[in-house]
Structure formats: C-alpha cells, structure tokens
Amino acid sequence: MAQPLDLGRRISLIDLYDLRMPQRTGTYVLHEENLAIVETGPSPSVPHLLAGLKALHIDPGEIRYIIVTHIHLDHAGGVGLLLQHCPNAMVVVHPKGKRHLADPSRLIAGAKAVYGAQFESLFDPILPVPEERLIVKEDGETLELSAERTLVFYDTPGHANHHASIYDSYSRGVFTGDTIGVFYPQLQEAGLTFCLPSTSPNQFDPEAMKQSAARLEELRPERIYFGHFGMLDDPQEAFRQLRVWLPKFVAAGKEAVDRHPEAPAAEQAKMAAHRLRGEVMAFLDDHGAPSSSSAHAAIELDLQVCAMGLIDYWQKQR
Template sequence: MTSDPSIHTIDTAFQRDDFDAAYLVVENGRAALIDCGTGLAVPAMLKALARAGVPVDAVDWLVLTHVHLDHAGGAGLLMQQLPNARLVVHPRGAPHMVDPTRLIAGATEVYGEAEIKRSYGPILAVPAERVVIAEDGHRVDLAGRVLDCVHTPGHARHHLCVWDARSASWFTGDTFGLSYRELDSARGPFILPTSSPVQFEPEPLKQSIARMLDRSPQAMYLTHYGRVDDVPRLAADLVEQIDAMTDIARQCDARPDRHRCLVAALTALYLERAQAHGCPLDDAAVTQVLAMDIELNAQGLACWLDRDRR
C-alpha cells in the first residue's frame, strides 16, 4: 500500500535514527505537525518544513499525542518558530505545556538529570493563549481537512490519537505500540506494546486499541517508528502481548529481585515472538534494539503493580 504524499515522516533523531518520528500533514498550502520530539529536534523539524516547501507561518497546528518528552519536549521552543501555530493537547497535558516544571521533575526522577540535559535539550513553556484543549472528539480544521482527536488512555491518561479520514489513518503516539524497521520480516512489521512509567493501564489500553479499529484504519503512523499497515494482525499481536506482560508482572511481583525478573521475562517474551516472526536479527541484536524499551516496560509494569495494589 502506497503512503499518502501529503503526510511526511520526520526523524527527530532522538537516541538513534528511525526511532522517534514526528509527522507533517500538508493540505492546500497549510500544515499541521503531530508531535515534535525534543528540544534538540527543533532544527530537524524546521528543515523538514523547508524540504516540504512549507513556510513556518503556514503551520497552523502542533498537535501532541501526549506530553512525554520524546513526543512533546520541544514544543515550547518549536512554537517560538511558528508564529501562527496553536498547540492542541489533551486536557490533562495542557497544564504541563503551560508550566513544564512538574513534567521536568517527573522525567528527571525516571531518567536522571544528566540524561535529561543530554537527550532532551531545553524544555520551555508554551504561552497559555496559544494552547487549545482537545476534549474527546475535538476536531482540528486543517484547511478543510479534519483531524479528529480521540482520547486513548492506557499508555498514559493524557494520551490522544489523531484520526485523519482523508488517509484513513491514525497518528498513534504510543497507544498502538512500537515497531522498528530493523525487526521487519517477510511477514511485515514486528510490534510490541509500551508500558513505560508511570500511567500504564492494560484494560484501558486494550479498549483504546479496539476503539481505533472501529474506524477500519488502512494504516497507523507510529511515533516509534513510522507508518505500518496490516493493522488487524498488529492489533491482535498487541492485545496478546499486553495480556502476556501483565501475567509476567504478576508472576514477578512477589520476588525480591522483581525488576530483574521483569527485565528477564520481558526479554524472553520479545525474543520468542521475534524468532516466530522471522526477524532478521539474532537474539543479541534484537535485545540491543529493544534494550531501552524493555527497561522502561519493566518500570511501567512495576508502577502498575504498585498503583493497582493501592
């Protein structure tokens, strides 16, 4: 299936190539950006606009799927370069864009101060008057092209996905999981869920995936990474793995070495599935590609276990 030429994938170069995407949608000379990467990605975002022939004053919208820093950390800095743009964000995420103090503190707790400086760059506030709060079902008008913002909790309570009826596609943020091109096989994309800290909720996540399938999407545009089709198979893979991951979490919960147990069991789960999928990389290489996600998924499952117990 050919991709829509009005949709441009932007590699934000977070961590490595082909890992973290933002998207540019162009309609009748006007543009919307969906997610923006970190503060360090702003030059790449501006270069992508120039390559597409889009002046900065033709960008009407920056829509955030959620406010985790790899998706939204550069929003404040980027908005300074986009004089006519307004920022669209979930109601729970809006306060963190206007005042990112708590967002920075929470990320620092997870990643550490040195990593925040190294990987995320400047995290600036967005003026409140430029922020549009997207309730469930909010519609963004891009020169007559409607982008629907649908609340999709599970990865985070402040998550939304963006439905583009023109291309019959979703911009999925992290709700529809992670799929890296290195792991593609003759069967197509390999996919896994992301349960990263701190708001993973398995049942809402499965419900969000089902809600997305209700629109019979032809493709999904993932932040991590890129456009995928074969949507029904990938959705089934995600739901199966969400259940397997929560089973793993419960089995590891009572262990004194819970985190090590989670990491080992998740690694085994993904390697088994990668082998069955025919991934072209060996186990060591697959583990290397997924190392950060395995660590974050283990942390997210631990947060879920502890919150569920409360």
C-alpha cells in the same frame, strides 16, 4: 540526515533521530491549507525537525497547528523550543495535558526520576508553552485543516491519562501515539511486521489500553501512524499483536512483584525486563529476524522502560 518520507495522501514523515537512533520517533507533516504537524519529539530532535521542514521547502512560519498525542517528553518535549521558530502556530493538546505544557515542572521532575543523569542530554531544554497558544481538543472534537481533511480527536488512555489518538478523514488513518504500542519498521526488511505495547510509567493501565485499542479498531482505519515509528498499512495486525503481547507484559510485571515483594522497584523491573527480553528475543529468533537488526537496540531500551511501568502498575494494585 534521512530525507523525509512521502507516505502519500499528502503526509510526510520526518525522522527525528530521538536518542540518536534512526526510525525511533517521527514528526508527521500534513500538507494542507492549514499546515499541521503531529508530534515534535524532544528538544534535541528539533534541529532534525527543522532540517526536515527545509527539505520539504516549508517555512516554519507556515505551520498553523502543532499537534501532540500526549505530553511525554519523547513526543512533546520540544514543543516550547519549536514554537520559537513557528510564530503562527497553535499547539493542540489533550485536556489533561494543557497545564503541563504551560508549566512543565512536573514533567521535568518525572523524567529526571526515570532517566537520572541522562536527562539533560536526552531532553534539555524543556520550555513552557504560553497558555494563549494552547488549544484543547476534547473527546470527539474536530480540527479542519482543509475542505478535504478533518481531524477527529479521541480520548485514548492506557499508555497515559493525557493521551489522544487522532483520526484523519482524508487518509483514513489514525495517529495513535503510543496507544497501541511501538512499531519496529526495521524488521520489515526480514519480512516481519512487529509491534510491542508501550507500558512506560507512571499512568499505564492495561484495561484502559485494551478499551482504547478496541475503540480505535472500531473506526476500521486503513493506516496506523505510530509515534514510534512510521506507518503501517495493516492495522488489524497491529491490533492483533497488542492482544497477544499485552497480557505477556502484564504477567511479567506481576510475577516480579509477587515473587519478590520486598525487593526494590528497580530490581523488580530488572526481573520483569529479563523475562520479557527472553520471550521477545525467542519470538524474533523463531521468525528469522537478524540479531544485527537495529531494532534490537530499540527493543532492549523499550523493554527496560516498559518494565518500570509494569512494576509501578502492580505496586499500585497492591
């Protein structure tokens, strides 16, 4: 297990080894009087989270707030399990996510539809969160962790309708979940800052994603804290790359649906993923990213899931 990363400004990052991959999904620890964490990852990641807290000399009973940007299982699937270790914690969630944490049956059904036979190894168990331990934060509402640190919650649909991004007054950074995409820090070793949109099913909306990103960019943050994975201290580059890659993703989905309208959705998704894989890998080759980088495996997986969301979006448009 990797030791938690000290990101400065009283924030630590715990690697959750989601999908058994390092630098895939992380939990952010905000070291304040009211101790808070952002994201839990899926249930199989909870042991890594607890080990990270132990390395930071934090008793889970000290946690006051467990905050999730959205309720997709790779971000919030472990909430119910983690709560068993955090007797004093409340769970903070987007208004549209509350009922699904209280009753995760639809979350489970949706994940099974996407991941099939892999569901249990990736996500089990998914436990309900008692309603009395849920706090909803509407757009613009705040949460004070200390006299110096207040969190501001923003409704940021695009990746999902139940998505919040959270501005941190102390670090002047934003916890963006998947709103502006996925960051691949492994490629920084090759001198490349690289982000891709996250267009997974089934609520992806490119126009909403652009509007949400523009809203966050107007905050002029100094840092982006990605759900996948890590901190980027050049936010403008993340926003720029979203503007470059999002139209390419949308076009790949449209092409697959337009050219093969009668093909099953799974086949259309394979076509879209194939086109995107070619564009992304060509870009990485042109910029000297080593093919041996562990980022390639993560990108390959992401493109498959993103393609499914793109096809779902275009089929709804038709």
